[in-house]
Amino acid sequence: MEYGWHRPSHSNLSVISETKLQYETATSGSRDLGKQFRERKTMNPVLSRDQQRIANLQLDGKPRLVGGVAGSGKSIVLCTWLAKTVKRMESDNDLCIWAVYANRSLHKLLRESVEAAWTDLWKDSLYGTPNFPREKVSLLHVKDVLAGLLPDASLSMDAFEFDYDRAAEEILKHQDSAIALPRCSALFIDEAQDMGPSMLKLLLSLVQSSDAEDANSKPAHIFYDNAQNIYGRKTPNWSGFGIDLRGRSTIMRENFRSTNPIAELAVNILHRLADPEQQPNQNELMSMGLIEKAQINGQDWLRVRFNQIDGPKPIFRCCNTRVEELDAMANHLVYLIRVEGVSPSDICVIYNGKHVVQLLESVLKPILSQIGVELSVQTNRPFERRPNTLVVTTSHSYKGCESEVVMIPCVDQFATSDGQILANNLYVAMTRARSLLCIYASQECNAASRQIIETFSTCIETMDATPNVDMTVSIQDDLNDILDQIGIVHRVWLIDLWKRFEIRQEPIVSAVGTVLAEPLFWFQHADQRIACFAANVPQSKMDDLRRSSIACLRAGDHF
Numbered sequence: 001m002e003y004g005w006h007r008p009s010h011s012n013l014s015v016i017s018e019t020k021l022q023y024e025t026a027t028s029g030s031r032d033l034g035k036q037f038r039e040r041k042t043m044n045p046v047l048s049r050d051q052q053r054i055a056n057l058q059l060d061g062k063p064r065l066v067g068g069v070a071g072s073g074k075s076i077v078l079c080t081w082l083a084k085t086v087k088r089m090e091s092d093n094d095l096c097i098w099a100v101y102a103n104r105s106l107h108k109l110l111r112e113s114v115e116a117a118w119t120d121l122w123k124d125s126l127y128g129t130p131n132f133p134r135e136k137v138s139l140l141h142v143k144d145v146l147a148g149l150l151p152d153a154s155l156s157m158d159a160f161e162f163d164y165d166r167a168a169e170e171i172l173k174h175q176d177s178a179i180a181l182p183r184c185s186a187l188f189i190d191e192a193q194d195m196g197p198s199m200l201k202l203l204l205s206l207v208q209s210s211d212a213e214d215a216n217s218k219p220a221h222i223f224y225d226n227a228q229n230i231y232g233r234k235t236p237n238w239s240g241f242g243i244d245l246r247g248r249s250t251i252m253r254e255n256f257r258s259t260n261p262i263a264e265l266a267v268n269i270l271h272r273l274a275d276p277e278q279q280p281n282q283n284e285l286m287s288m289g290l291i292e293k294a295q296i297n298g299q300d301w302l303r304v305r306f307n308q309i310d311g312p313k314p315i316f317r318c319c320n321t322r323v324e325e326l327d328a329m330a331n332h333l334v335y336l337i338r339v340e341g342v343s344p345s346d347i348c349v350i351y352n353g354k355h356v357v358q359l360l361e362s363v364l365k366p367i368l369s370q371i372g373v374e375l376s377v378q379t380n381r382p383f384e385r386r387p388n389t390l391v392v393t394t395s396h397s398y399k400g401c402e403s404e405v406v407m408i409p410c411v412d413q414f415a416t417s418d419g420q421i422l423a424n425n426l427y428v429a430m431t432r433a434r435s436l437l438c439i440y441a442s443q444e445c446n447a448a449s450r451q452i453i454e455t456f457s458t459c460i461e462t463m464d465a466t467p468n469v470d471m472t473v474s475i476q477d478d479l480n481d482i483l484d485q486i487g488i489v490h491r492v493w494l495i496d497l498w499k500r501f502e503i504r505q506e507p508i509v510s511a512v513g514t515v516l517a518e519p520l521f522w523f524q525h526a527d528q529r530i531a532c533f534a535a536n537v538p539q540s541k542m543d544d545l546r547r548s549s550i551a552c553l554r555a556g557d558h559f
């Protein structure tokens with residue numbers, strides 16, 4: 001759904017009047033965001049071509065790695081693959097499939113998504129949908145896995161508290177034949193970037209091999225996004241874990257959650273605040289043409305090409321004091337709920353720091369209770385929501401989840417006590433928003449916090465200097481059409497040609513309109529047309545083309 005909203009310029013009106021002006025303008029006259037959100041929920045979700053392509057990949061009993069941008073649907077693919085694996089292997093009486101995750105709040109969502117995928121697999125069956133064999137599938141938090149293994153090594157979880165990777169390391173040190181026995185027939189790891197190297201190595205050691213003579217015959221399916229690496233883990237050395245992922249990794253290239261302005265702001269904030277050496281993900285997306293460098297009013301800017309859904313630009317407000325900030329946010333929430341008809345359950349407030357949540361409870365809770373809204377702080381557990389419940393949580397707990405409206409209060413507090421900026425945590429918080437992202441800050445802050453504020457101010461100013469709708473046509477769909485024919489391995493080669501020449505995807509015709517050739521694409525170079533075909537061209541055909549000044553270029557050939 002495209003909204004075509006706009007963000008008005010700064011006004012000296014009172015807080016509530018400014019908020020009203022912003023949203024009357026944003027909705028282009030409808031003044032009912034809640035209605036738009038409710039209408040979207042009635043639409044039947046349809047997998048994109050990219051999601052279908054990856055979901056339909058043939059699972060062959062060997063490991064696979066799936067990466068991708070935030071909101072690309074990695075969890076959808078995980079649940080689809082898991083359901084297909086259950087269906088394919090359900091005749092095995094000893095079948096035991098594990099799906100392991102690091103965020104407890106995802107348990108309910110994963111369970112429901114797996115069962116929905118199971119139902120979808122049987123939709124065309126004449127005999128109806130059989131009950132999902134829950135007894136053969138275990139959805140496990142990493143702590144549950146460790147708690148089941150530690151006693152065999154004469155260890156207890158109490159000794160490690162939340163240091164799961166150290167617990168896994170100790171298990172590996174004490175590992176004997178009893179512990180090392182395979183525990184599952186197939187393994188699915190969600191948000192693998194949140195797990196340390198020892199935890200990943202331990203999990204992979206527990207998967208049963210389908211072929212004793214092939215060390216790479218473990219059906220382990222790993223879902224990973226380094227941009228959401230909130231614990232600062234290093235990119236794993238998968239070969240060191242005993243698996244070979246060469247030619248077995250896939251990147252999901254489209255964002256279906258956030259609007260383009262939200263995704264673009266999040267990418268640029270991460271680029272400016274994070275250590276470049278810890279962001280190989282962005283470099284990879286650049287090499288794939290999913291992020292492009294640009295200049296806007298003399299400022300370096302990253303254009304996002306993995307999302308084409310328009311929407312309102314994010315709102316950033318920095319107040320003089322924390323009291324003013326929370327008052328502004330409270331008025332904003334009341335306006336959204338009372339005037340725009342947004343359900344409190346469609347709003348999520350994401351914070352960082354215990355003192356911040358204490359402020360929210362002391363200031364926001366009584367104000368919202370006056371309009372019948374319950375402010376509910378929920379972390380590290382499945383979310384419980386009633387229509388009047390407005391959830392307050394952390395970026396850690398909300399990973400993998402989404403909300404139509406996300407508010408980030410005290411954004412200047414996304415830093416540690418020693419001044420380290422939590423750029424990845426902030427990126428996760430921002431990319432949870434589907435439609436509307438609202439960010440608040442206060443000038444009452446330290447040096448690291450000031451850097452966050454200045455970065456947001458610069459990025460918002462840069463975004464405001466551009467039209468709300470970027471009229472540049474994305475080449476992403478055209479690229480994907482061609483790559484589906486010639487193979488994803490030729491992406492860099494194709495992007496290089498695209499930047500150097502005017503690529504045309506149409507038949508080549510003569511001066512009188514006769515079709516001379518129908519290549520995948522072609523371009524003009526000097527007095528010659530260079531054409532790339534989906535299949536090898538017979539020599540006789542190449543001779544005919546050459547006589548018409550058309551040269552053949554094979555995918556990957558240097559030009």
